Amino acid sequence: MKADPAAQRRLLDLAEVDAELARVLHRRRTMPELAEITEAEKTVRAKSDALVAIQIQLDDLDREVAKQEKEIDAVRAREDRDRKLLAGGTLNSKQLTDMEHELATLERRQSVLEDDLLELMERREAIDMDGKHAGVELAKAQETLAEATGRRDENLADLDTNQARREAERAKLIPTLPADLLAFYERRRAQRGIGASLLRARRCGACRIEIDTREMSRIRETPADEVVECQECGAILVRTPESGL
Incomplete structure (x- = not known):
């Protein structure tokens, strides 16, 4: 699916908030x-x-x-x-x-x-x-x-x-994100626990696994408005200058 790169980057803010909410829930239970x-x-x-x-x-x-x-x-x-x-x-x-x-x-x-x-x-x-x-x-x-x-x-x-x-x-x-991108993010979060993460230095921020050269080449060639996912954990990979592309 396609989404404005700026909207994709806002997913990182949402993912950070959701991660903190998950930590709050975990602390409540433990x-x-x-x-x-x-x-x-x-x-x-x-x-x-x-x-x-x-x-x-x-x-x-x-x-x-x-x-x-x-x-x-x-x-x-x-x-x-x-x-x-x-x-x-x-x-x-x-x-x-x-x-x-x-x-x-x-x-x-x-x-x-x-x-x-x-x-x-x-x-x-x-x-x-x-x-x-x-x-x-x-x-x-x-x-x-x-x-x-x-x-x-x-x-x-x-x-x-x-x-x-x-x-x-x-x-x-929530209102700042396109409905289809938000729905895609929520599905990933429901399935994997983390909906989106930063691709930094060739490493997925969700599963911390380094992406191999072939997959990095594919991601590098993917248009900026195309949503890409981590092949290991399924999280949306948000690309920024830190991604090492």
Whole structure:
């Protein structure tokens, strides 16, 4: 196809803008913060789950402690009642013997319950310390996530600004290009990723491959208003005094 050489040279400006837009898109997809955030989110979930598990243990222990304390209170109340009966002087000898036996049993039962309660309280204290440590670890993980998210958002803001500027430049360039040349360029860009490049010193600016002597001779003999393409990558080759023709 044919196109004014000046219009062909404007393709280089468009290709530069499109290359920058492609770089912006690439940076959006590959910025290190994205991987950091993914890992930080996993860590936060794990730390949060660990804290929840500890809290469940504490709740279970609290119920056990309350149950144990209730049993101890019941034993003490029974012991107090028996001692009052014993002190009342109304019991016969058999009743006194039975009462003394029951009081001894209650004392042993209370001692066992109190030992069990102490063990529960010690376990709870240890798990509570684990919970505090888990809370600190969760806070650190959340801080790491927030910091990575902040950096990502800053980078995205910069990319948004750059993209908006480049899209505005592209919008200004499009009307300056012939429709058929632009359509040809867009097809090449869709197929190859790069629509046009400068032919500089016998080398394609898109694929960086040096063009052989025979192909250079053909290009040299091609009229300036004829659009030529790189035989290797398909990009439109824009000829200027730098092309080495």
